[in-house]
Amino acid sequence: xxxxxxxxxxxxxxxxxxxxxxxxxxxxxxxxxxxxxxxxxxxxxxxxxxxxxxxxxxxxxxxxxxxxxxxxxxxxxxxxxxxxxxxxxxxxxxxxxxxxxxxxxxxxxxxxxxxxxxxxxxxxxxxxxxxxxxxxxxxxxxxxxxxxxxxxxxxxxxxxxxxxxxxxxxxxxxxxxxxxxxxxxxxxxxxxxxxxxxxxxxxxxxxxxxxxxxxxxxxxxxxxxxxxxxxxxxxxxxxxxxxxxxxxxxxxxxxxxxxxxxxxxxxxxxxxxxxxxxxxxxx
Amino acid sequence: xxxxxxxxxxxxxxxxxxxxxxxxxxxxxxxxxxxxxxxxxxxxxxxxxxxxxxxxxxxxxxxxxxxxxxxxxxxxxxxxxxxxxxxxxxxxxxxxxxxxxxxxxxxxxxxxxxxxxxxxxxxxxxxxxxxxxxxxxxxxxxxxxxxxxxxx
Numbered sequence: 001x002x003x004x005x006x007x008x009x010x011x012x013x014x015x016x017x018x019x020x021x022x023x024x025x026x027x028x029x030x031x032x033x034x035x036x037x038x039x040x041x042x043x044x045x046x047x048x049x050x051x052x053x054x055x056x057x058x059x060x061x062x063x064x065x066x067x068x069x070x071x072x073x074x075x076x077x078x079x080x081x082x083x084x085x086x087x088x089x090x091x092x093x094x095x096x097x098x099x100x101x102x103x104x105x106x107x108x109x110x111x112x113x114x115x116x117x118x119x120x121x122x123x124x125x126x127x128x129x130x131x132x133x134x135x136x137x138x139x140x141x142x143x144x145x146x147x148x149x150x151x152x153x154x155x156x157x158x159x160x161x162x163x164x165x166x167x168x169x170x171x172x173x174x175x176x177x178x179x180x181x182x183x184x185x186x187x188x189x190x191x192x193x194x195x196x197x198x199x200x201x202x203x204x205x206x207x208x209x210x211x212x213x214x215x216x217x218x219x220x221x222x223x224x225x226x227x228x229x230x231x232x233x234x235x236x237x238x239x240x241x242x243x244x245x246x247x248x249x250x251x252x253x254x255x256x257x258x259x260x261x262x263x264x265x266x267x268x269x270x271x272x273x274x275x276x277x278x279x280x281x282x283x
Numbered sequence: 284x285x286x287x288x289x290x291x292x293x294x295x296x297x298x299x300x301x302x303x304x305x306x307x308x309x310x311x312x313x314x315x316x317x318x319x320x321x322x323x324x325x326x327x328x329x330x331x332x333x334x335x336x337x338x339x340x341x342x343x344x345x346x347x348x349x350x351x352x353x354x355x356x357x358x359x360x361x362x363x364x365x366x367x368x369x370x371x372x373x374x375x376x377x378x379x380x381x382x383x384x385x386x387x388x389x390x391x392x393x394x395x396x397x398x399x400x401x402x403x404x405x406x407x408x409x410x411x412x413x414x415x416x417x418x419x420x421x422x423x424x425x426x427x428x429x430x431x432x433x434x435x
Contacts, residue, residue, distance in 0.1 A: 083434050125432035155432040182427050184354045189382055192357040194426045216431040
């Protein structure tokens with residue numbers, strides 16, 4: 001079961017005016033933007049795993065997962081990879097630029113259901129961004145959780161997000177951070193191989209663990225299958241899905257995925273609900 | 284003091300092994316240490332042994348002329364390094380370089396092949412375990428080839 005989002009207080013179709021307060025370059029094509037409300041009103045509290053619709057005026061609207069700290073809900077933080085016209089416009093924003101924000105939308109990661117259990121975070125590429133709020137949540141409430149294990153795979157050392165934070169998280173008690181890259185240069189001293197090859201080094205108790213997985217869909221399929229082999233129950237494995245979200249409230253049907261609307265019923269789903277659909281060729 | 288037999292028996296690769304098998308393997312085993320940045324073996328060399336990694340990390344590299352070596356995988360604690368000892372013509376297919384100080388148990392492949400021929404139960408058990416490793420590495424390689432994090 002995933003946590004349902006609180007209903008937005010205002011018309012969910014009406015963008016609220018926000019301003020860019022900070023832009024941080026994470027990698028060559030990925031930037032983290034911090035937004036604050038232009039009229040000083042507090043943003044709606046968000047649940048780790050939820051997303052917003054960001055309107056770049058004159059360009060278009062994009063669904064982007066919130067990657068900031070849920071405890072600092074007066075600021076909205078998004079990590080965006082420039083892969084097309086709209087994302088390029090978004091990452092090109094400068095401090096003071098205006099952006100329209102709708103949301104937060106969608107279900108969140110099962111952080112409450114994970115109380116008392118080990119938490120396994122498995123991220124691939126930019127998939128670490130939607131999972132970062134979970135990591136903050138666990139670290140702020142350390143007594144409520146067992147071990148925190150973060151497995152992070154990226155294409156190369158140059159593509160790693162949040163490098164300083166990864167180092168800082170690894171120093172926290174009962175926390176293990178393992179990073180792997182698919183292509184390592186000669187100077188790379190870390191792990192080389194796909195993210196699933198890290199599983200054997202994870203120190204956790206699979207039967208009492210909850211796994212939260214985000215990355216390219218094919219990577220999540222490989223990871224979920226291997227997690228099952230390592231003893232995690234399907235209902236304790238959660239994946240974050242992505243489709244072409246437009247309205248974000250389940251009206252338009254653009255993000256329909258089998259019987260689900262990703263925007264409203266997701267983006268977080270348990271693996272036992274998704275597994276039959278992940279094997280459908282044309283969904 | 285840890286004996287070689289006990290270290291072998293407790294290595295994850297041999298989990299569930301029949302209790303008398305580690306004793307058979309111990310005669311082919313020795314301790315090995317490699318300093319950081321030393322080559323454990325190189326492509327084309329005779330493959331006369333394999334390693335149970337106890338500590339440290341090893342890079343598996345491919346050599347390409349006029350390019351720097353390409354690191355295709357790393358192996359760490361609890362993993363197996365080297366399978367060419369098992370299959371003719373018993374030549375190394377890759378370079379293996381210690382990228383951290385490495386402690387390992389080296390198992391003599393010639394000695395082991397003889398024991399496997401003499402004891403087919405042992406041989407079948409070894410083949411099953413190496414087949415599983417090869418399957419896992421083949422799958423990981425295919426997954427790696429997909430280059431899933433590239434911009435589409």
